[in-house]
Amino acid sequence: MRRLRDPETGCPWDLKQSLSSLIPYTIEEAYEVAAAITEGDDDAIKDELGDLLFQVVFYTQLTQEQGKFSFDEVAQQTADKLIRRHPHVFGETQAQSDAEIKAQWEQIKQQERADQGADASVFAGIPDNLPSILLAQKLQKRAANVGFDWPSVTPVLDKIQEEIAEVEAELNAAELDQQALADEIGDVLFAVVNLARHAQVNPEHALRRTNLKFKQRFQAIERRLAEQGRSAEQLSLAELEDEWQQVKRRLQSDEF
Template sequence: MKDKRNIDRLLDIMAQLRTPVSGCPWDLEQNFASIAPYTIEEAYEVADAIARNDLTELRDELGDLLLQVVFHSRMAEEEGHFDFEQVAGAVSDKMIRRHPHVFGADGSDTPEKVKISWEAIKAEERATKQQDDSALSGVAVALPALSRAEKLSKRAARVGFTWAEASQVFRDLDEELDELRAEIDAGSNPDRLEDELGDVLFTVANLARMLDVDPEKALRRTNRKFEMRFRAMEQKFKDGGRDLKDCRLDEMDACWDSVKGVENAS
């Protein structure tokens, strides 16, 4: 096995893991649905390694993500649907089809022209696969909710259902916030609060689209910033011999502002 190309070696390893009786009991009991959460998790870990600019970790995480593709492909092969070779062939065909400016005579010579051509080709592909003719057809349900909101609004915008400029979104955002406040003041049940908060988040996703900002990336950045500041605040109190849970809120607020001040100065 060591003399084989690594991709063939990986395929053989997965085949052995999935071999009845002699294979791995855990691997043998898995199916597409049970493995899907791991696939999503590995994709996020790839993104995390990139965000940290850890290229050694990125290599390892890309391997873990590749394993997910091999795992799904092996299960599909066992059921007679397709195998890894067909997966690789299908995506190769797709890349050639979507890059006529490289592999054909399209003539697109700027990133803007390429993007227009790419979207047109993707629309043609969706038309051959989708079961309805909605402008929203084909937006994956399993996407993170914030990303899916941005993609749904982007599809709607392509047919003209959008604001003329980003500043107009704030009017609707204010309305949604007022509706959420009203539900809170009325002591509404969690279902009503969830509904109204969802409207606020969907409007924010629209604002991100109009500002050409990836909402998932923006929120991940803020999460990292919050974690860094919170840990710095914890450390300041720890250096003073105090535990955060024993501190007053006004003390924590003052320390938080101090941490932000040092961060901004640097």
């Protein structure tokens, strides 16, 4: 990395980069790691993890050039944080249940924010530019940490039904209000993320798996039709639905 950034003999593209310019590449690499893991391709996972690690090395080369901090300092700070947040492993406290460990983790994080003089809000430190599903999950989790949460999954399901009814009401209104409809659909999505949290399901992972499943099934339809010299555009909705059900039954045993 130092050679790539050498002002005399380095790579022109690498020399032009800044912390800000690397952000899109980092996000892309993180998604590629997730995709490789979802697909279960070990070689791809190794390759994509290397690409993601390269992003960290790149960032810390830039910050070291700016006299801020190095890769080693980042690694050390992370190690210190892990030790601090796991007193049941590295300290004197005894092993606890998962729920107690999570509560302890959040309490330590909250104390860290207070020690740093951070905003006193329960949402302090949550960046607004996170992907919407992840942001919803984090907001709900923080609110739950101070007791603002449903006691069980049943009222969450009721809330989803309530929000769907409000979407239907907007759709059936005499005059369609697109912004109001968008707000109500957003409420449905937020409630579904809450359901996933209560069910201990990662909503991002769940949706990613469903996206991949949908893609695989539709591509199987395309292959079937191609063998017959036809394409999806030539079929009616009913015919496509019939093809979908046939492919679904055939792939059922291969579901991931």
